[in-house]
Amino acid sequence: MGVDLPLIWALIIGFGLMMYVIMDGFDLGVGILFPFVPAREDRDLMVNSVAPIWDGNETWLVLGGAGLLAAFPLAYSVVLSALYLPIIVMLIGLILRGVAFEFRLNAERAPRYLWDTMFAAGSYIATFCQGLVLGTFIQGFKVSNNAYAGGALDWLNPFSIFTGIALLFAYALLGATWLIIKTEGPLQERMIALARPIILTVFAAIIIVSIWTPIQHPEIAARWFSFPNIVVFSPVPVLVILATLALLWSLRPDAHALPFVLALVLVFLGYSGLVISLWPNIIPPSISIWDAAAPPQSMGFALVGTLFIIPFILVYTAWAYSVFRGKVRPGEGYH
Amino acid sequence: MEPSAASTTALDLARFQFAFTIAFHIIFPALTIGLASYLVTLEGLWLWKKIPKYRELYHFWAKIFAINFAMGVVSGIVMAYQFGTNWSFFSTFAGGVTGPLLAYEVLTAFFLEAGFLGVMLFGWNRVGPGLHFFATIMVALGTLISTFWILASNSWMQTPTGFTIADGRVVPTDWFQVVFNPSFPYRLLHMVVAAYLSTALFVGGAAAWHMLRGRSTPAIRTMFSMAMGLIVVLAPIQMIIGDLHGLNTLKYQPAKIAAIEGHWDSVPGQSVSLNLFGWPDMAAEKTLYAVAVPYLGSLILTHELYGQVPGLKQFPPDDRPNSTIVFWSFRIMVGLAILMLVLSLWALWLRWKGELFSSKNLLRFAVLMGPAGLIAVLAGWITTEVGRQPWVVYNVMRTAHGVSNHSVAALTTSLAMFVILYIIVFGAGVIYMLKIVARGPDEEGPPEDAIDNPLHRPSRPISAAENDAAVEPAETAGK
Numbered sequence: 001m002g003v004d005l006p007l008i009w010a011l012i013i014g015f016g017l018m019m020y021v022i023m024d025g026f027d028l029g030v031g032i033l034f035p036f037v038p039a040r041e042d043r044d045l046m047v048n049s050v051a052p053i054w055d056g057n058e059t060w061l062v063l064g065g066a067g068l069l070a071a072f073p074l075a076y077s078v079v080l081s082a083l084y085l086p087i088i089v090m091l092i093g094l095i096l097r098g099v100a101f102e103f104r105l106n107a108e109r110a111p112r113y114l115w116d117t118m119f120a121a122g123s124y125i126a127t128f129c130q131g132l133v134l135g136t137f138i139q140g141f142k143v144s145n146n147a148y149a150g151g152a153l154d155w156l157n158p159f160s161i162f163t164g165i166a167l168l169f170a171y172a173l174l175g176a177t178w179l180i181i182k183t184e185g186p187l188q189e190r191m192i193a194l195a196r197p198i199i200l201t202v203f204a205a206i207i208i209v210s211i212w213t214p215i216q217h218p219e220i221a222a223r224w225f226s227f228p229n230i231v232v233f234s235p236v237p238v239l240v241i242l243a244t245l246a247l248l249w250s251l252r253p254d255a256h257a258l259p260f261v262l263a264l265v266l267v268f269l270g271y272s273g274l275v276i277s278l279w280p281n282i283i284p285p286s287i288s289i290w291d292a293a294a295p296p297q298s299m300g301f302a303l304v305g306t307l308f309i310i311p312f313i314l315v316y317t318a319w320a321y322s323v324f325r326g327k328v329r330p331g332e333g334y335h
Numbered sequence: 336m337e338p339s340a341a342s343t344t345a346l347d348l349a350r351f352q353f354a355f356t357i358a359f360h361i362i363f364p365a366l367t368i369g370l371a372s373y374l375v376t377l378e379g380l381w382l383w384k385k386i387p388k389y390r391e392l393y394h395f396w397a398k399i400f401a402i403n404f405a406m407g408v409v410s411g412i413v414m415a416y417q418f419g420t421n422w423s424f425f426s427t428f429a430g431g432v433t434g435p436l437l438a439y440e441v442l443t444a445f446f447l448e449a450g451f452l453g454v455m456l457f458g459w460n461r462v463g464p465g466l467h468f469f470a471t472i473m474v475a476l477g478t479l480i481s482t483f484w485i486l487a488s489n490s491w492m493q494t495p496t497g498f499t500i501a502d503g504r505v506v507p508t509d510w511f512q513v514v515f516n517p518s519f520p521y522r523l524l525h526m527v528v529a530a531y532l533s534t535a536l537f538v539g540g541a542a543a544w545h546m547l548r549g550r551s552t553p554a555i556r557t558m559f560s561m562a563m564g565l566i567v568v569l570a571p572i573q574m575i576i577g578d579l580h581g582l583n584t585l586k587y588q589p590a591k592i593a594a595i596e597g598h599w600d601s602v603p604g605q606s607v608s609l610n611l612f613g614w615p616d617m618a619a620e621k622t623l624y625a626v627a628v629p630y631l632g633s634l635i636l637t638h639e640l641y642g643q644v645p646g647l648k649q650f651p652p653d654d655r656p657n658s659t660i661v662f663w664s665f666r667i668m669v670g671l672a673i674l675m676l677v678l679s680l681w682a683l684w685l686r687w688k689g690e691l692f693s694s695k696n697l698l699r700f701a702v703l704m705g706p707a708g709l710i711a712v713l714a715g716w717i718t719t720e721v722g723r724q725p726w727v728v729y730n731v732m733r734t735a736h737g738v739s740n741h742s743v744a745a746l747t748t749s750l751a752m753f754v755i756l757y758i759i760v761f762g763a764g765v766i767y768m769l770k771i772v773a774r775g776p777d778e779e780g781p782p783e784d785a786i787d788n789p790l791h792r793p794s795r796p797i798s799a800a801e802n803d804a805a806v807e808p809a810e811t812a813g814k
Binding site: 051052053055056058059061062063065066067068069070071073074076077078079080081083084085087088089091092094095096098099101102103106107111146147148152294295297298301302305306309310313316317320323324 | 435450
């Protein structure tokens with residue numbers, strides 16, 4: 001049989017995680033921007049712009065977990081137990097953020113302020129923890145006897161804290177550009193103004209991670225800087241610079257969807273840089289997708305349904321987005 | 336692969352954390368499953384008969400559904416990750432079976448629910464009535480598909496078939512046998528009917544509460560009538576399914592049945608009496624203070640007068656589930672089931688006499704029974720999960736061998752965070768849900784003029800569970 005099941009599954013999970021980062025990225029970004037927008041009507045608009053779709057966005061995270069368990073149970077087990085506390089705290093952040101969508105509108109004035117704070121706090125906590133997870137993942141895990149052999153706090157180090165903060169800015173960028181599409185008037189102007197410093201920070205963070213990672217990990221340096229890789233991969237940094245410049249240029253008063261699209265491009269480039277650095281390891285630094293693969297009977301069974309169903313998911317998700325297209329406007333009640 | 340080296344304390348903490356998080360979680364999906372189907376029924380009746388009370392009820396229960404669904408989603412994500420964070424040896428060992436089942440649940444159910452939920456909750460004025468009805472149906476279908484996969488996974492862990500063990504891990508050999516394992520059909524039916532019963536009791540209790548306060552509108556009477564009607568049909572069916580499920584458990588997990596019955600000694604040729612009450616003592620190996628009915632145990636468990644079933648002493652002490660817990664959790668479930676039957680027959684009798692809405696005693700009883708279904712669901716799950724111990728995959732992997740190697744400190748931290756957070760967050764959510772229940776359905780429903788006006792978009796407040804009373808002038812200014 002010539003089908004490389006682990007390879008196909010790595011592509012599917014990679015696709016699912018990218019969908020998650022993009023989609024939950026912008027709605028977590030909306031929460032991250034909350035402290036910068038104090039007015040209640042504006043906050044309502046911000047929440048309303050993602051209320052009908054956030055749940056679907058977050059489902060990609062569940063698919064990431066389930067897909068990993070189905071296709072690479074060893075990676076699921078090792079990575080999640082190595083990252084025990086950050087994962088638990090991330091889940092707690094997602095809980096606070098998720099229930100705040102509903103609770104803030106059912107609360108009286110004082111608890112409503114509390115749930116607004118929880119909405120923002122949950123978004124910060126979840127995003128920062130995802131960044132910690134990302135940074136720890138890049139640095140790799142100690143594994144022996146097919147189990148995690150490192151300490152309970154290995155994830156706590158300068159690099160992963162840096163990636164945690166960097167991810168906050170990346171999601172804030174997605175959130176701000178999303179709100180440029182969905183809002184108008186002063187709130188939209190505010191988002192355009194906020195986007196500029198966020199873009200520059202994200203760009204700086206990408207450069208710092210791109211220098212820091214190869215210095216720490218010679219094998220990743222070799223991956224990028226050896227010949228012919230250096231030629232093959234050179235479009236990635238060039239495109240990062242072009243995307244950043246285009247983003248800055250696109251932030252004009254009549255901006256609509258272009259900044260968001262360019263922000264997606266930038267995030268996608270960062271993501272592909274990560275894949276180039278770590279491929280084909282699913283438990284860095286040394287366990288590959290083939291080492292960690294589930295039995296072929298498991299991968300094959302799950303694959304049939306996945307390839308059949310994902311197109312349907314994409315179609316009806318796109319339809320749901322189109323139902324709620326256009327600007328969100330205040331003062332139009334649903335009851 | 337070496338088994339887990341976690342200490343007993345760490346194992347107990349991890350087990351308690353799982354029990355705590357899943358016990359909170361299961362309450363929400365149980366209501367989600369029932370309410371989603373109820374909403375389909377209400378919207379269908381509204382489209383068919385165009386009687387306003389059905390639309391009022393739809394919008395009323397959709398608000399409660401929205402809060403409940405959000406709590407189910409966020410508490411459910413915890414479960415999807417906890418298998419890896421806390422049960423990594425189990426996941427490495429059995430992920431080849433449980434992983435694909437969970438992946439199918441996400442793909443066929445979670446996305447379906449999430450994709451159509453937005454349109455269902457916020458799209459009443461944005462899409463046509465037919466398309467909106469379709470969205471509601473898809474959400475309800477998603478809840479049932481989700482039940483299918485997660486119960487397939489749980490049932491496989493209870494009665495595993497269709498696999499072999501190679502290189503120290505489970506390798507599926509026959510997916511049909513994995514999914515349709517021996518206990519699956521019974522457990523699936525039992526859970527779906529339990530979700531419907533729980534919802535009917537909750538809806539009926541809410542209606543009775545309003546009627547006791549003199550609020551007896553057509554919508555509220557319809558709520559009560561539909562709820563009592565569903566219970567009188569489902570409660571007896573549930574008892575039959577439960578009986579069949581019990582016989583199935585006796586065949587595949589006899590130790591669980593022995594523990595449920597506090598039955599220690601099996602004497603061939605002698606009938607088994609049924610312990611109505613008592614206190615199974617694991618150390619003394621007997622059931623203290625037993626109030627027993629002769630022959631009844633044989634009759635219920637084997638449907639014969641002298642049928643014999645294995646006693647707990649036939650199993651090595653290390654392989655025995657805790658009889659004290661499951662003996663009582665089972666009796667709580669069955670006791671509540673009997674009360675449900677009484678409630679529904681009483682309501683049937685009063686309906687026949689034309690007094691369904693006028694008996695204060697029936698209404699008070701219905702209010703008290705409002706949470707009975709959810710409590711029975713919890714008691715039932717405690718029975719089947721504690722009764723499965725000490726195995727995580729029955730007779731294949733012990734729970735102690737599946738747990739991650741975390742320190743007591745890490746586990747105490749996470750458990751404390753979960754307990755504090757769940758009590759505050761889900762406590763607040765339940766209070767908000769009950770506040771909406773207490774406010775009752777709006778009698779006028781959504782403004783009709785909104786339907787044809789393209790500018791009239793449901794943007795603020797966009798939450799389906801929005802509090803009308805909290806709307807302030809600043810937000811209504813744009814109208």
